[in-house]
Amino acid sequence: MPEQREAHEAILDRLHRRLRTLCQCTNTFFQAESEQELLQSICGILVAGGEVRLAWIGYCEDDAEKTVRPVAQAGSGLDYLERVKTSWGEMETGQGPAGIAARTGKACWVDDIRTDPRFSPWRVAALARGYASCMAVPLIAYSKQRGAVDLRGTLNLYSAECNAFDESAVEHYTGLAASVAYAVTALRGHLAEDLAYGVTALRARAERKQAEEALHQAREELAHVTRVTTLGELAASIAHEVNQPLAAIIADANACLHWLEADRPDLDSVREALAAVVKDGDRAGEVITRIRALLSRSSVAHRPCDLAGVIRDVLLLVGPELGRHGTVLQTSLATDLPPVMGDRVQLQQVLLNLLLNAAEAVRNVPPERRRLVVRSTLERRDDGSWAVVAVEDAGVGFREEQAGRLFEAFYTTKPGGLGMGLSISRSIMDGHRGRLWATANSGHGATFHFALPGMR
Numbered sequence: 353m354p355e356q357r358e359a360h361e362a363i364l365d366r367l368h369r370r371l372r373t374l375c376q377c378t379n380t381f382f383q384a385e386s387e388q389e390l391l392q393s394i395c396g397i398l399v400a401g402g403e404v405r406l407a408w409i410g411y412c413e414d415d416a417e418k419t420v421r422p423v424a425q426a427g428s429g430l431d432y433l434e435r436v437k438t439s440w441g442e443m444e445t446g447q448g449p450a451g452i453a454a455r456t457g458k459a460c461w462v463d464d465i466r467t468d469p470r471f472s473p474w475r476v477a478a479l480a481r482g483y484a485s486c487m488a489v490p491l492i493a494y495s496k497q498r499g500a501v502d503l504r505g506t507l508n509l510y511s512a513e514c515n516a517f518d519e520s521a522v523e524h525y526t527g528l529a530a531s532v533a534y535a536v537t538a539l540r541g542h543l544a545e546d547l548a549y550g551v552t553a554l555r556a557r558a559e560r561k562q563a564e565e566a567l568h569q570a571r572e573e574l575a576h577v578t579r580v581t582t583l584g585e586l587a588a589s590i591a592h593e594v595n596q597p598l599a600a601i602i603a604d605a606n607a608c609l610h611w612l613e614a615d616r617p618d619l620d621s622v623r624e625a626l627a628a629v630v631k632d633g634d635r636a637g638e639v640i641t642r643i644r645a646l647l648s649r650s651s652v653a654h655r656p657c658d659l660a661g662v663i664r665d666v667l668l669l670v671g672p673e674l675g676r677h678g679t680v681l682q683t684s685l686a687t688d689l690p691p692v693m694g695d696r697v698q699l700q701q702v703l704l705n706l707l708l709n710a711a712e713a714v715r716n717v718p719p720e721r722r723r724l725v726v727r728s729t730l731e732r733r734d735d736g737s738w739a740v741v742a743v744e745d746a747g748v749g750f751r752e753e754q755a756g757r758l759f760e761a762f763y764t765t766k767p768g769g770l771g772m773g774l775s776i777s778r779s780i781m782d783g784h785r786g787r788l789w790a791t792a793n794s795g796h797g798a799t800f801h802f803a804l805p806g807m808r
Contacts, residue, residue, distance in 0.1 A: 366403070369401050369402055369403060370401070370403070370524055372401065373397055373398060373400075373401035373403075374524075374528065376397045377394055377397055377398075377528060377531070377532075378531075380393045380394060380397065381531065381532075381534075381535040382535075384535075384539070386539065387536055387539050387540065388423070388424065390532075390535060390536065390539065391409045391423060391424035391532075391536070392424040392425075392426070394407075394409070394424070394507075394528075394532060395407040395408060395409060395424045395425055395426035395427070396426040398426070398509065399426045399427040399428075403509075403511065403516070403521075404427065404509045404510060404511050404516075405427055405428050405429070405481075405482060405483060405510050405511060405512045406425070406426075406427035406428060406429055406430075406432065406481075406483065406508075406509070406510040407425070407426055407427055407507070407508070407509050407510075408422050408424065408425035408426075408427075408433060408508050409422070409423055409424045409425070409491070409505060409506070409507055409508070409532075410422050410423065410438065410450060410505055410506050410508060411423050411503070411504060411505040412440045412454050412504040412505060417437070417439055417441070417443075417445075418439045418440050418441035418443075418446065419437070419438070419439060419440075420438040420439060420440050420450050420451065420454060420505075420506065423505075427510070428481065428482065429481030429482070429483070432477055432478065432481050432483075435477050436473070436474045436477055438450045438451060438474075439451055440454035440455055444473055445473055447470050447473075448462075448470055448471055448473070448474060448488075449461055449462055449470075449486055449487060449488035449506075449508070450488040450506045450508050452470075452488070453488035453489060453490045453506045454488075454490060454504070454505070454506050456490075457490050457492055457502075458490065459487065459488065459489045459490070459522050459525070459526055460487070460488050461485070461486065461487035461488070461517045461522065462485055462486050462487075463485050463514060463515045463517075464484065464485060464514045464515070465478050465479060465483055465484055465485060465486065465514075466479065466484070466514075471486075478510070482512050483510040483511070483512065484511060484512055484513055484514045484516070485510075485511050485513065485514050485515060485516045485517060486508065486509060486510045486511065486517075487508070487509050487516075487517040487521070487522070487525065488506045488507070488508045488509075489506060489507045489508075489509075489522075489525050489526050489528075489529040490502075490505075490506055490529065491503035491504075491505040491506060491507060491529050491532055491533045491536070492529070492530065492533055493529075493530035493531070493533040493534050494530070501533050501534060501537050502533070503532075503533050503536055503537075507525065507528070507529045507532065509525065601629050601632045601633060604625040604626070604628045604629045604632070605625075605629060607621075607625050608622050608625045608626060608629075611625075654693045654694050654695055654784070655693065655694075655695075656691045656692075656693060656807060657691060657692050657693065657694045657695070657696050657699065658691060659689050659691070659692050659699065659728070659739050659741070659804065660685065660686075660687075660689050660728070661696075662696055662699045662700055662703065663685060663703065663726065663728060663741065665700060666700050666703045666704050666707065667681070667683070667726065669704065670704060670707050670708065670711070673708075673711065674707075674711055674724065677711065677715055677722075678719060678722055679711055679714055679715075679722045679723065679724060680722065680723045680724070681723075681724050681726070682723065682724070682725045682726070683725070683726045683727075684725065684726070684727045684728075685726070685727070685728045686728045686729050686730050688730050689728055689730055689739045689806075690730065690737050690739060690806030690807060691806065691807045692739055692784070692804040692805065692806060692807060693784070693805075693807055694784045694804065695784075698780045698783075698784075699780075699784070699804075701776075701777070701780065702777040702780050702781065702788070702802060703741065703743070703802075705773040705774070705776075705777050706743040706777070706800045706802075707724065707726070707743055709773065709774070709800070710724050710743050710744075710745035710747065710797075710800070711724065711745075712747075713745050713747025713748050713749070713797060713798070714745050714746060714747040714797070715747075716748075717746065717747055717748070717796070721746040721747070721796055721797075722746075723745070723746055724743065724744065724745050725742075725743075725744040725745075726741070726742070726743055726744075727741070727742045727744070728740065728741045728742075729742075730806075731803070735805070736805060736806060736808055737805075737806035738803045738804065738805055738806060739803065739804050739806055740801060740802070740803045741801065741802055741803075742799050742800070742801045743799065743800050743801075744793065744797065744798075744799040745797040745798060745799075746793070746795065746796040746797040747796065747797045747798070748797070749792055749793065749796060749797045749798045750790070750792060750798055752792070758774055758790055759774045759775055759777075759778045759788070760775060774788075777802075781802055781804075784804055785804075785805055786802055786803055786804040786805065787801075787802065787803045788800070788801070788802040789801055789802075
């Protein structure tokens, strides 16, 4: 339906903007040479992303008024911060989102500045500058090794629309604020401790560890957003796949009711229909389970993994989308693939990305070439057994001069593409001690391969 399609496109557009913003912020974490430069750059990137009208970062002071002092800001109406006072104490100026977030360590937001009583001290000034809703997120990150990393500050965002900060936005900006906390901590480098002990080597090691943790946090957040974006593209097919068993359940249940109304109910038919209801219910549950797995934000833990099962799950998920565009999917799957050490969700993400790229490559070619082939083989090498998976298409392919850049971040051959899917996929393969590469087909299209070492 047009309304559903517009809604899906709006969701996808928002996810694309957030992904691009997150990528730019990640680059800033490792390029900024000072804390002030980092914070100011983050505010500018968030405003340029188009979701917020004003972004500012404040640090908590220990003065009598318990002031939240702005240290970086960007956007429209910057004089707003000069006219209003914000506190992290219990007084009236501490009851807004920034004060509550700083005190509680949890995100706080106002859906409608016009009506929320907590925002009364700042309402007139905010409405005059076109702000309709706002949110504050504490600059806190949690680590198993070090516990909480708390900058005693907040990231504050103002939107021109009411109800701009839903659950997904809160989750997105909370993750970003945690990455900011890690990055600032890395820049500060525990100078006080280093001066006390005078051990330069310890400082270098601590800074390197903090930078690695910040990079790991940012990569996990980026990988999660790309999974959500991918599922946004599949939204129509997912809805179709779930609706089919639900429609069958309703039909069979109605048939049962009809048969039971008879003077002498046909119990065999009733049992058969109820068995079909159970089967279709299980089918719908499996679809939802696959989607929840791909949306998982759990930390990456490598464990023995059935690669053949990974392939089956992804093919079930992507099959309806291919059929909707008239694309034929062929498979040639080995029955003797060894188990591999890895994260099942990340491996699903790599294969799903390769399949969707291939599907897009054949979308506008003649129907006889609208074909994908998924192959899996076992290769025995000097260093042991390797499981190799290939996705072949007969689409537009790539030119020789493009081959060396296919896996670069932000490089894309697709109109409107972000250029992150293949880069993240290669990063995932590197983390699994595997390989990901591409070859041009002799006729049409390209083949993308990935290989993983089998467990010994």
